[in-house]
Amino acid sequence: MSYYTGEKEFFPNVKKVTFEGPGSDNPLSFKFYDPERVVRGKKMRDHFRFSVAYWHSFCATGGDPFGNGTLVHPWIGTNPMETARMKADACFEFATKADMDFYCFHDIDAAPEGGSIEETEENLRLVTKMLKERQEVSGVKLLWNTANMFSHPRYMNGAATNPDFHVLAYAASQVKAALESNVELGGQNYVFWGGREGYSSLLNTNMKREQEHLAKFLMAARDYGRSIGFNGTFMIEPKPMEPSKHQYDYDAATVIGFLRKWGLDKDFKLNIEANHVTLANHSFAHDLRVCADEGLLGSVDANRGDPQNGWDTDQFPTDVYDTVEAMMVILKNGGLGTGGLNFDAKLRRNSTDAEDLFIAHIGGMDTFALGLLIADRLLEEGKVDQFVSNRYSSFDSGAGKDFVDGKLTLADLRDYAVKQGAPKQISGKQEMLENYINQVMFSTVK
Ligand code: XLS
Numbered sequence: 001m002s003y004y005t006g007e008k009e010f011f012p013n014v015k016k017v018t019f020e021g022p023g024s025d026n027p028l029s030f031k032f033y034d035p036e037r038v039v040r041g042k043k044m045r046d047h048f049r050f051s052v053a054y055w056h057s058f059c060a061t062g063g064d065p066f067g068n069g070t071l072v073h074p075w076i077g078t079n080p081m082e083t084a085r086m087k088a089d090a091c092f093e094f095a096t097k098a099d100m101d102f103y104c105f106h107d108i109d110a111a112p113e114g115g116s117i118e119e120t121e122e123n124l125r126l127v128t129k130m131l132k133e134r135q136e137v138s139g140v141k142l143l144w145n146t147a148n149m150f151s152h153p154r155y156m157n158g159a160a161t162n163p164d165f166h167v168l169a170y171a172a173s174q175v176k177a178a179l180e181s182n183v184e185l186g187g188q189n190y191v192f193w194g195g196r197e198g199y200s201s202l203l204n205t206n207m208k209r210e211q212e213h214l215a216k217f218l219m220a221a222r223d224y225g226r227s228i229g230f231n232g233t234f235m236i237e238p239k240p241m242e243p244s245k246h247q248y249d250y251d252a253a254t255v256i257g258f259l260r261k262w263g264l265d266k267d268f269k270l271n272i273e274a275n276h277v278t279l280a281n282h283s284f285a286h287d288l289r290v291c292a293d294e295g296l297l298g299s300v301d302a303n304r305g306d307p308q309n310g311w312d313t314d315q316f317p318t319d320v321y322d323t324v325e326a327m328m329v330i331l332k333n334g335g336l337g338t339g340g341l342n343f344d345a346k347l348r349r350n351s352t353d354a355e356d357l358f359i360a361h362i363g364g365m366d367t368f369a370l371g372l373l374i375a376d377r378l379l380e381e382g383k384v385d386q387f388v389s390n391r392y393s394s395f396d397s398g399a400g401k402d403f404v405d406g407k408l409t410l411a412d413l414r415d416y417a418v419k420q421g422a423p424k425q426i427s428g429k430q431e432m433l434e435n436y437i438n439q440v441m442f443s444t445v446k
């Protein structure tokens with residue numbers, strides 16, 4: 001990957017971030033993420049395929065419902081298209097300096113919305129050209145793009161699930177343009193996240209019709225994408241709520257049921273965001289496992305929530321226990337395929353130094369690197385897997401195997417139980433396994 005700076009350098013005080021190891025006291029270096037290090041036959045960078053998120057890193061300014069933004073970005077021009085160009089420069093300078101191979105964006109993150117559909121389409125076409133040039137110079141690639149169908153007031157009642165067909169058609173115009181941009185940029189995936197695809201009251205909502213419309217909308221998007229040469233993966237990103245009270249793509253299990261019902265599971269996989277999974281009261285690894293078990297794990301939005309807050313805080317990942325569990329699933333899945341690890345995470349609004357954006361991403365990348373190295377060791381030692389397979393061994397032979405093979409009736413099961421008498425108590429040994437994880441993680445601490 002070459003080094004990119006546009007006309008103006010936006011992060012002049014930061015040089016390319018490199019691996020300096022855990023002993024380094026340079027906050028702008030990797031302590032554990034060593035991009036070229038090979039783990040399980042694959043470079044670390046190829047395990048993760050790290051991506052920077054346009055919206056949090058180059059658009060958001062730290063505003064919240066109680067106060068204005070705190071960040072003043074130096075990439076604001078004198079008109080919207082100039083800002084778009086400067087923002088693109090900032091993104092590619094950041095990605096190359098932080099040694100990230102990918103980026104992700106919503107249409108309106110990168111290109112300003114115009115006064116008409118035609119003008120909006122033209123803006124995106126122009127910005128796509130700019131992005132393509134920057135991709136070619138820097139080597140940074142598009143992990144995925146998406147259409148923002150939740151911010152504009154026209155989407156207050158939903159986009160593909162809006163009770164008004166006219167709004168649905170408007171949303172379709174955005175997806176069409178975003179897919180064209182994706183194909184032009186050689187995007188590897190296309191994501192749908194439906195922030196307004198849900199309801200705030202059942203009294204005014206026909207859930208059955210809305211979900212049917214969503215399915216038809218996704219089919220139309222799939223068919224158009226395939227017709228213009230998009231051969232990457234379509235993805236749905238689950239989230240249970242926020243901004244809607246209830247979102248139809250509630251969690252991985254719900255989305256998989258929906259995809260299967262409508263025959264969309266051949267083209268679609270899931271993009272799992274850590275903080276969305278915890279909002280649904282599951283652990284991050286839970287939804288990764290649900291997807292991996294069904295062969296539908298697509299990509300990951302890497303972040304975390306705050307244990308004391310019940311909302312989507314989108315913090316950078318720092319919890320190594322979480323990344324160990326996540327990487328165990330991802331390694332066993334054979335990687336993420338066309339997907340990657342996108343930092344859908346934002347700085348706290350009082351982290352206001354330009355270098356903080358680098359420090360936050362470095363922390364996230366190091367946290368996943370630790371997760372990978374520890375997960376690799378756990379899988380190598382094999383004790384956890386061994387424990388789990390022993391736990392189910394009664395199904396591997398004899399009557400248990402006959403049951404799995406569909407050979408036993410309910411009456412046969414009853415007769416087996418009578419013959420065996422009361423089952424012995426068998427411990428689940430959770431604490432022993434938890435202690436073992438700590439032992440593997442901290443065995444070098446003296
Ligand atoms: C918001 C979502 C969003 C998607 C892309 O909560 O995470 O950013 O990833 O639309």
Ligand code: CA
Pocket residue numbers: 193237273301344
């Ligand atoms: Ca996300």
Ligand code: CA
Pocket residue numbers: 273275276312314344
């Ligand atoms: Ca989020």
